[in-house]
Amino acid sequence: MTEQTEPLIELRDVKVHFPIKSGLLFDRTVGYVYAVDGVSLSIRKGETYGLVGESGCGKSTLGRGLLRLVEPTEGEIIFDGTDVRSLKGEAMRRARRRMQMIFQDPLSSLDPRQSVESLLVEGLKAHGLADDKAETNRRLRETLEAVGLPASSLSKYPHEFSGGQRQRIGIARALVLNPDLIVADEPVSALDVSIQAQVLNLLEDLQNERGLTYLIIAHDLAVVRHIADTVGVMYLGGLVEEASSDDLYREPMHPYTRALMSAVPVPDPLVEDRRERILLAGDLPSPTNPPSGCRFHTRCPWAQPTRCADERPQLRDVVGGHRVACHFAEDIASGKIRPHEVEVELVRPTDGTGPVDPPGELIPTP
């Protein structure tokens, strides 16, 4: 439906690396966390782009990097024709009105000591939009109505609302500035199942009414499938697959996407009894020391002795706009390569740069 429109935002090879500091007196950089490591994608006007992946894959960092809430290390972020990274001071501040964010946990992202009115007005004031009192008041009421809250909420405080209503306040706060792009980081994962549906429906309605562009970041594939037009799957800092929602779910091509989709439980015993699970061995490797070549080759049941371990696959168009970062996507799809057993590699949740205690020694290093 939005095939012809131009992209609203375009990321080109965006990287966000966090330095790991160590040392007593002088902070030495001993390594980097490669949270986002070369992501290129574009989101068209009025489109919903869903970004999925497991914890630690860099999806939230990418969302924040896009708004420059964390500073990207490299790459270009083109928002409506201008490179956001080149904007400075006042120009950046003004640009922020057009891109807003909705956070995961509505309670911790709303100041408990601010009333809803003050929460909503704060952004307007910052952008000099709150000069006319009557006009501001009308705008607040209109926004609250749009998110399904009564006007009486204005004088209340966040703790007086239920989880779902708080998320509505979070949405209202983003909406009141009339943005073009909304980045929603796990907008429903903190909510109960029956409330999730309400908030998802609300997000869809708002998009239809106001022509918003969304970047929805979520770990729940079913949620993303429901709301997104295009879905990107991230693994360890990189996009491994990108396709229209229907294509991706009909025929996932990257081995990781396949495993991810087969792991999602479906509330239907008939489906559950029949389906085949692709169980991945082990855990996500540490982003401080990502595997060479294809990031996924250490856990991939289809990994091949050639190329996978030493050549990092780029996203390439495999069929009609379905982009996959896998050397053997076609062979896997046609069944030419069969899955095999994978040896579990042990993954440390620690930074992985220091020496590992030899077994049997329990003396902690100070």
Place this chain on the structure above:
Amino acid sequence: MSLLDVRDLSVVFQRRGERPFTAVDKVSFTVEPGQTVGLVGESGCGKSVTSLAIMGLLPKRGNKVTGEVLFEGTDLLKLRPDDMRDRRGREISMIFQDPLSSLNPVIPIGIQVAEVLERHQGRDRKQALRESRELLDAVGIPDPQRRLTEYPHQISGGMRQRALIAIALACKPRLLIADEPTTALDVTIQAQILTLLKQLVDETGTALVMITHDLGVVAGLCDTVNVLYGGKVVERERRHELFAHARHPYTHGLLNSVPRLDSPRGERLHAIRGSVADNIPWVEGCAFAPRCDNVVDACLEGPPPLEPTATGGDLRCNNPVSEEVAVR
């Protein structure tokens, strides 16, 4: 005789100067040996409090537990604390949601597993550690010898949950209660843990009570499902029956409101209106009535009884969804 027979279990929380709050309201269900039973509901429905009451883990003060929890005929609620401690971990054990906060951060994993064997089976440290290694191996932890001496922070979330399962199954209990065991984990790790649980339950014949909010988890695992709302069982049904023809408007609404991976895109979700906070006390009527589309006058006149259905389940509803109406 059932392995576990919970009869009219109620938990009332009472704080001085406040109105008592009934978290669990006359809940009854049974678990047969080797069976997997699900307790499903949203936050605040009483599912976790039920499990804590069964295990005798509720705080000593501030609450009143009534009813019976018959485990092989013995009422666990009447046991002295010492006797209960002997059974806990040996005959009934439990896995919690957050593996990091249920493991002791300053004790090596091996010792935490061995502890159970020492306490309940009188093993000495050496023998217990040897068995611990086998247990860690059985739950799929790589290089178990080395894991024995490591601390919880050194292993990943999925591995911690495996360690917790090893602790829970160390004494081959006849009943395992799992309270949201995969909620804190990623989907691929969740699939690993659920597969492991299923396999262990099949191998050892342990009965499993699965407490979760995720209908997808229940669909693949449980033989019988109890749906809780506002502290009461509102629907009980065998797995296939429940998912094909949910009769209670709440269950039906819940199934219709979750986005599914295999459903066509762009369909509007059928949300249940209001929130869990909008319930009315059961004494005044059906707690779900304020959110229910099928509400009739009788719903507001008193609590509907839990009545057996033609399909062998139980249902607490005056005006259930017709059997012909399939879920989506």
